[in-house]
Amino acid sequence: MNRILGEFLSTFLRNKGAAVGFVVLALVGVAAATAGFLFPFSPWDMRGAPFMQPGEMDFLLGSDSLGRDVAAGIAYGARVSLLIGAVSTVVAVVFGITLGAVAGYAGGVVDDAIMRFTEFFQTVPSFLLAVVLVAIFSPSLASIVAAIAIVSWPPVARVIRAEFLSLRSREFVQAAEVLGRSRTAIVFREILPNALSPIIVLASLMVASAILLESGLSFLGLGDPNQISWGFMIGAGRSVIRIAWWMSVFPGIAIFLTVLALNLVGEGFSDALNPRLARRR
Amino acid sequence: MSLLTVENLTVALPPGGDRALAIEDISFTLDAGEILCIVGESGSGKSVSSAAIMGLLPPALKVVQGRIDFEGRDLLGLKTAEMRLLRGSRIGMIFQEPMTALNPLMRVGDQIAEVLKVHGAGGSEGRVRELIEAVQLPDPERIARSYPHLLSGGQRQRVMIAMALALEPAVLIADEPTTALDVTTQMQILGLIKEVQARRGMGVLFITHDFGVVAEIADRVAVMQHGRIVETGPASEVLNRPQHAYTRALIAAVPRRARAIEEAPKGRPVLELIGVKKTYWRGGALFAPGIAVPAVSNADIVLRKGETLGLVGESGSGKSTLARCVVNLVHPEQGTIRFHDTDLRLLQRRHWKPFRQRIQMVFQDPFASLNPRRRVGDIIAEGPVAHGMDRPAALRRAAELLALVQLDAGAAERFPHEFSGGQRQRIGIARALALEPELLIADEPVSALDVSVQAQILALLEDLRQRLGLTMLFITHDLRVAAQVCGRVAVMQRGVIVEQGRTAEVFASPQHPYTQSLLDSIPGRHWLPPVSGTA
Numbered sequence: 001m002n003r004i005l006g007e008f009l010s011t012f013l014r015n016k017g018a019a020v021g022f023v024v025l026a027l028v029g030v031a032a033a034t035a036g037f038l039f040p041f042s043p044w045d046m047r048g049a050p051f052m053q054p055g056e057m058d059f060l061l062g063s064d065s066l067g068r069d070v071a072a073g074i075a076y077g078a079r080v081s082l083l084i085g086a087v088s089t090v091v092a093v094v095f096g097i098t099l100g101a102v103a104g105y106a107g108g109v110v111d112d113a114i115m116r117f118t119e120f121f122q123t124v125p126s127f128l129l130a131v132v133l134v135a136i137f138s139p140s141l142a143s144i145v146a147a148i149a150i151v152s153w154p155p156v157a158r159v160i161r162a163e164f165l166s167l168r169s170r171e172f173v174q175a176a177e178v179l180g181r182s183r184t185a186i187v188f189r190e191i192l193p194n195a196l197s198p199i200i201v202l203a204s205l206m207v208a209s210a211i212l213l214e215s216g217l218s219f220l221g222l223g224d225p226n227q228i229s230w231g232f233m234i235g236a237g238r239s240v241i242r243i244a245w246w247m248s249v250f251p252g253i254a255i256f257l258t259v260l261a262l263n264l265v266g267e268g269f270s271d272a273l274n275p276r277l278a279r280r281r
Numbered sequence: 282m283s284l285l286t287v288e289n290l291t292v293a294l295p296p297g298g299d300r301a302l303a304i305e306d307i308s309f310t311l312d313a314g315e316i317l318c319i320v321g322e323s324g325s326g327k328s329v330s331s332a333a334i335m336g337l338l339p340p341a342l343k344v345v346q347g348r349i350d351f352e353g354r355d356l357l358g359l360k361t362a363e364m365r366l367l368r369g370s371r372i373g374m375i376f377q378e379p380m381t382a383l384n385p386l387m388r389v390g391d392q393i394a395e396v397l398k399v400h401g402a403g404g405s406e407g408r409v410r411e412l413i414e415a416v417q418l419p420d421p422e423r424i425a426r427s428y429p430h431l432l433s434g435g436q437r438q439r440v441m442i443a444m445a446l447a448l449e450p451a452v453l454i455a456d457e458p459t460t461a462l463d464v465t466t467q468m469q470i471l472g473l474i475k476e477v478q479a480r481r482g483m484g485v486l487f488i489t490h491d492f493g494v495v496a497e498i499a500d501r502v503a504v505m506q507h508g509r510i511v512e513t514g515p516a517s518e519v520l521n522r523p524q525h526a527y528t529r530a531l532i533a534a535v536p537r538r539a540r541a542i543e544e545a546p547k548g549r550p551v552l553e554l555i556g557v558k559k560t561y562w563r564g565g566a567l568f569a570p571g572i573a574v575p576a577v578s579n580a581d582i583v584l585r586k587g588e589t590l591g592l593v594g595e596s597g598s599g600k601s602t603l604a605r606c607v608v609n610l611v612h613p614e615q616g617t618i619r620f621h622d623t624d625l626r627l628l629q630r631r632h633w634k635p636f637r638q639r640i641q642m643v644f645q646d647p648f649a650s651l652n653p654r655r656r657v658g659d660i661i662a663e664g665p666v667a668h669g670m671d672r673p674a675a676l677r678r679a680a681e682l683l684a685l686v687q688l689d690a691g692a693a694e695r696f697p698h699e700f701s702g703g704q705r706q707r708i709g710i711a712r713a714l715a716l717e718p719e720l721l722i723a724d725e726p727v728s729a730l731d732v733s734v735q736a737q738i739l740a741l742l743e744d745l746r747q748r749l750g751l752t753m754l755f756i757t758h759d760l761r762v763a764a765q766v767c768g769r770v771a772v773m774q775r776g777v778i779v780e781q782g783r784t785a786e787v788f789a790s791p792q793h794p795y796t797q798s799l800l801d802s803i804p805g806r807h808w809l810p811p812v813s814g815t816a
Contacts, residue, residue, distance in 0.1 A: 171649040174650075175644060
């Protein structure tokens with residue numbers, strides 16, 4: 001197994017984009033982890049005069065209209081973004097895998113019913129649905145995670161269903177059936193491990209879109225009011241962008257880099273996990 | 282002077298492969314009006330040789346040395362554009378997969394006309410029609426207007442041949458052109474190639490792995506092993522008096538017809554199929570019923586203890602469906618599947634479990650039938666674990682089974698992709714035997730394997746059958762294999778068992794016209810492989 005892992009890592013890192021994305025992501029992670037150590041105060045605290053330029057009065061990235069530290073906001077915001085991105089993706093992936101697996105393995109009427117249900121979610125514009133859900137359940141970390149998960153599971157279900165449909169008729173699955181394995185054993189031990197690679201790729205891209213969704217929500221004022229977040233910072237800086245550009249530009253760059261890094265990593269996964277492409281390199 | 286001369290051709294493999302050279306020091310000649318067969322097992326370099334002649338080597342393979350002389354020019358020295366002119370017009374090629382070699386979005390007639398147009402040779406409807414007629418396709422006008430998916434495999438291969446012949450090439454290279462086809466179709470295509478070749482005096486370079494095909498078609502033979510030609514000579518010489526040890530081993534591995542069968546088993550029936558029927562439904566919507574495709578209709582089979590029944594037939598005849606009915610992978614809508622005293626068809630899933638131990642199956646494709654993410658030991662131990670054996674005991678049992686199928690014990694710790702096709706098939710057999718079944722269903726267990734590996738697997742199955750007292754239902758499309766392995770055979774055609782009986786009798790005096798045509802289509806049926814004591 002270690003050899004397979006090593007092979008995977010070497011193909012993954014040979015992709016320069018993926019390596020860069022990985023480094024950027026690591027930096028964001030370090031910022032989030034060390035936020036409390038680098039900025040041992042609440043990001044909501046007033047630390048000096050408002051509208052300070054980057055570099056003035058110990059404000060690395062300037063201060064906002066209430067004299068709060070933009071750099072601290074970005075570091076603490078990274079926590080929220082990564083947390084929401086990761087948790088909502090996990091929820092969406094688990095939900096999507098469950099429904100997709102049932103649909104693909106059972107087939108027939110069950111499959112039809114589940115796929116129509118999935119399509120129902122896909123026909124509603126996902127951002128609007130998320131806005132409505134958060135507005136109804138009042139903004140909090142939990143409701144935001146739930147809203148993002150609810151709008152982003154359908155692609156997972158579809159991919160997993162397609163994988164299950166093709167793997168179900170493969171001979172090794174039939175062999176397990178003939179050996180007398182139970183349905184759960186067949187699904188979890190035979191089919192699922194072979195269906196996971198596209199999901200890993202998809203999940204890394206879903207984290208990116210979850211971060212974007214969360215930023216969009218908090219930009220509209222639907223973020224968790226107790227947590228600073230990148231989207232909220234841009235939203236707050238929007239009205240004063242002519243006098244204090246740094247208030248919206250730096251959180252914007254943070255979102256841009258994180259999402260780009262996640263996409264690069266996702267592409268790297270996709271190349272490394274696709275044996276046909278991997279061999280051509 | 283010969284039409285095509287290959288001299289000391291050596292092609293290197295990319296570093297890190299299992300050997301340094303794909304082909305090494307290959308020399309042969311091809312004269313006008315002769316068919317030269319290059320025979321070898323997979324990986325012997327026969328396809329690389331033909332690709333080198335066509336200038337179609339993958340970029341990773343580099344010619345190290347050698348010459349390929351054709352009509353006074355060295356093909357290896359030609360520029361891409363010059364080679365392109367030659368391809369199709371002077372050297373034609375037929376590929377193995379007729380299903381993928383044609384453009385699915387273009388009418389067949391247009392595709393043939395395209396070949397002519399590309400080389401500036403017109404492409405009129407009349408000429409296309411002539412070509413379609415030349416490959417003996419019925420109703421040329423309709424064929425020319427059809428899209429490839431409307432044609433059968435054999436018809437598509439004929440279209441490919443028409444395209445290859447369009448510009449009357451001096452040399453035709455055929456890379457396993459009949460391997461993907463059924464025996465009866467194969468026979469027709471072989472006949473067609475031979476006929477066209479004789480009519481036009483072409484030189485044909487025919488690549489195959491099948492000695493039966495060689496016996497059918499070849500004037501001369503070159504045998505390849507590990508990238509070298511080990512023996513060349515006239516077909517009759519090589520087939521009947523092989524000199525090189527490898528050729529002898531290959532020919533000895535060709536299944537021999539009609540072994541001496543012990544007396545008919547009189548034990549009690551293990552498996553009895555009565556009137557089994559399975560229909561597939563194609564298409565159909567909520568209110569529109571689909572089209573019924575009968576896969577198996579009214580199949581009656583009796584299998585007695587200790588015997589091997591062969592189920593033979595061409596692709597689509599329903600033999601695999603019938604086998605899958607027995608293990609409940611396919612649910613027949615009618616009939617009785619009696620295993621000892623139980624009708625398996627009526628059992629529910631949870632009542633099936635005890636029978637899973639007693640009926641096991643070996644699958645066709647050794648590459649698809651093992652889970653790529655699990656270790657071989659776990660794969661073999663899976664059955665016993667599912668039936669309640671504890672894991673350490675099951676793994677010990679797996680090690681014993683690996684020894685039984687002649688693999689070393691270290692195999693248990695490795696993953697399936699580290700093994701060759703034959704080794705994987707051994708793993709598949711070990712998995713089936715782990716539950717100590719009484720009835721073993723083997724669904725084309727050797728059809729994906731090279732002939733020498735095939736012989737080993739067949740010998741292993743026979744040995745296990747005798748030692749463990751197995752009853753076996755053996756599905757195959759290869760009549761030679763059936764003749765060697767099975768005491769009785771049942772011949773299936775379009776879902777119906779048309780003939781059933783003792784193998785020797787069926788082969789000696791087939792009653793049904795379909796059985797007769799199947800037997801007539803065994804390639805090289807007039808050639809009996811020499812029984813060599815030395816091999």
